[in-house]
Amino acid sequence: MILNKIEKTHFSESEATIMRYILRSGEKIADMTTKDIAEATFTSAPLCIRIAKKLGYEGWNDFKKAFLKELEYMYSTRDVDASIPFVVSDDTSTIANNMFKLHEDTVKDTKALLTHDDLAKAVSLLRKAEVIDIYTKSTYLYLAQGFMQKMRTIGKQVNIANINGDALMLAAMGNPSHVAIVVSYSGETPLVLNAAYMAQSQQTPIIAITSISQSTLSKMADVSLRMSSREMLNTPIGEFATGESVACLYDILYAVIFSFDYDHNLEYKLAIAKVIDDNYSEYEPINNEG
Numbered sequence: 001m002i003l004n005k006i007e008k009t010h011f012s013e014s015e016a017t018i019m020r021y022i023l024r025s026g027e028k029i030a031d032m033t034t035k036d037i038a039e040a041t042f043t044s045a046p047l048c049i050r051i052a053k054k055l056g057y058e059g060w061n062d063f064k065k066a067f068l069k070e071l072e073y074m075y076s077t078r079d080v081d082a083s084i085p086f087v088v089s090d091d092t093s094t095i096a097n098n099m100f101k102l103h104e105d106t107v108k109d110t111k112a113l114l115t116h117d118d119l120a121k122a123v124s125l126l127r128k129a130e131v132i133d134i135y136t137k138s139t140y141l142y143l144a145q146g147f148m149q150k151m152r153t154i155g156k157q158v159n160i161a162n163i164n165g166d167a168l169m170l171a172a173m174g175n176p177s178h179v180a181i182v183v184s185y186s187g188e189t190p191l192v193l194n195a196a197y198m199a200q201s202q203q204t205p206i207i208a209i210t211s212i213s214q215s216t217l218s219k220m221a222d223v224s225l226r227m228s229s230r231e232m233l234n235t236p237i238g239e240f241a242t243g244e245s246v247a248c249l250y251d252i253l254y255a256v257i258f259s260f261d262y263d264h265n266l267e268y269k270l271a272i273a274k275v276i277d278d279n280y281s282e283y284e285p286i287n288n289e290g
Contacts, residue, residue: 018043018047123257127257129179132179133160135167153269163184187210210225
């Protein structure tokens with residue numbers, strides 16, 4: 001997210017003056033040139049271009065377009081704050097209703113951000129790959145494990161690495177027959193990028209699951225799937241929206257891949273379920289040897 005990048009970027013005193021003006025003005029900068037902003041802040045036009053480049057953009061117009069698009073997305077009407085969906089004064093019913101609404105909004109948001117071409121490319125990479133490597137932080141680890149279990153039942157080998165653990169080792173073991181799914185909200189976390197750079201050096205294709213920002217990770221990836229991006233990076237109570245969004249994307253990927261060999265996959269899963277059901281009662285294992 002651009003706002004998160006701004007928080008972490010060092011600006012000179014004059015650059016900081018411009019940034020404060022831009023953030024205060026918001027959508028009003030749509031029709032302003034660098035000269036207009038320089039005059040309004042008693043600075044110089046080239047500083048605007050320098051700011052844009054510091055934030056990773058080719059020039060001022062690229063930055064302004066991305067900034068305004070992000071503002072439009074962030075300020076679109078939502079009944080529940082994704083970062084803080086309930087407050088201390090809310091009663092049990094209000095909290096429950098807010099959480100229902102947040103999950104509903106998150107699924108709609110994820111749907112709106114997912115394009116046909118991006119989904120098709122991600123699915124193609126996953127189908128071609130002999131091995132799927134997932135790089136994720138511990139918060140999303142259980143989601144990756146659920147996806148791994150589903151994919152294994154249709155014959156796909158999946159490895160998972162915690163970004164804070166053995167991600168670099170797993171990435172170093174990759175090759176063009178692998179595909180890496182790299183999950184990161186900001187797309188700028190050093191440990192995430194280290195794993196992505198290593199995967200890239202091994203010629204492993206990368207699918208990024210990340211926010212709407214044009215982050216370093218999204219620029220490295222062969223394709224990016226956008227998670228709901230309404231949570232502020234440092235303030236969410238429980239990452240409810242991002243977790244729901246990532247889970248939704250995993251389910252969509254699995255379902256589409258399943259559909260390409262639907263009859264075989266369904267028959268195989270039913271056969272596995274029958275073996276399990278035949279050998280286990282509702283409460284305890286059945287001992288066939290006795």
